Amino acid sequence: SAVISxxxxxxxxxxxxxxxxxxxxxxxVTMMFWYRQQPGQSLTLIAxxxxxxxxxxxxxxxxxxxxxxxxxxxxxxxxxxxxxxEDSSIYLCSVSLNFYTDTQYFGPGTRLTVL
Amino acid sequence: KNEVEQxxxxxxAQEGEFITINCSYSVGISALHWLQQHxxxxxxxxxxxxSGKKKHGRLIxxxxxxxxxxxxxxxxxxxxxxxVYICAVIPQGAQKLVFGQGTRLTINx
Numbered sequence: 001s002a003v004i005s006x007x008x009x010x011x012x013x014x015x016x017x018x019x020x021x022x023x024x025x026x027x028x029v030t031m032m033f034w035y036r037q038q039p040g041q042s043l044t045l046i047a048x049x050x051x052x053x054x055x056x057x058x059x060x061x062x063x064x065x066x067x068x069x070x071x072x073x074x075x076x077x078x079x080x081x082x083x084x085x086e087d088s089s090i091y092l093c094s095v096s097l098n099f100y101t102d103t104q105y106f107g108p109g110t111r112l113t114v115l
Numbered sequence: 116k117n118e119v120e121q122x123x124x125x126x127x128a129q130e131g132e133f134i135t136i137n138c139s140y141s142v143g144i145s146a147l148h149w150l151q152q153h154x155x156x157x158x159x160x161x162x163x164x165x166s167g168k169k170k171h172g173r174l175i176x177x178x179x180x181x182x183x184x185x186x187x188x189x190x191x192x193x194x195x196x197x198x199v200y201i202c203a204v205i206p207q208g209a210q211k212l213v214f215g216q217g218t219r220l221t222i223n224x
Binding site: 043045048100104 | 148150156160201210212
């Protein structure tokens, strides 16, 4: 199994600022996923972060807005840049020890409110 | 049209009732996940399926690959089963999950 922690658990930020969210896993994993969950909605994949390579972003998400770091096999950060109220969401990271055969593990999420 | 559709979107039932949540998808898949999200946001994986049927306690998940359909059943439902249940698929050839919109289940005592 994998246990994921995220920091911060919640934050309230001002428009135009940036917030970096940390995701720490207790196991070494190749692939880490960052999701956004807007109020009342399901999860939307922002990007896939593999250690040693650039993150792969989904349509509608760009690196300038959501830069991601993946310095090692247990850690990743997602930055939400130049925030606006539309960025108010829960941001979650997720991993799997073997993506095609193993369960998915989700972090507890970071609840972001942008004023 | 979403690649993954769940029904119903909302379901309210009395304690003890048998619950069925459905998931239909329009693409070929490698596997399908059923997830549970409790108020407060934590997401837990219930099942991962690529064929057949799986059972864990009062929960049963089935999948019909030919019909592109999966169901999640809860027997003897309990108020603690109240949560959002999410179906997610791994499209063939993809390294990502595609999510349904979720089913909000409320079990009243």
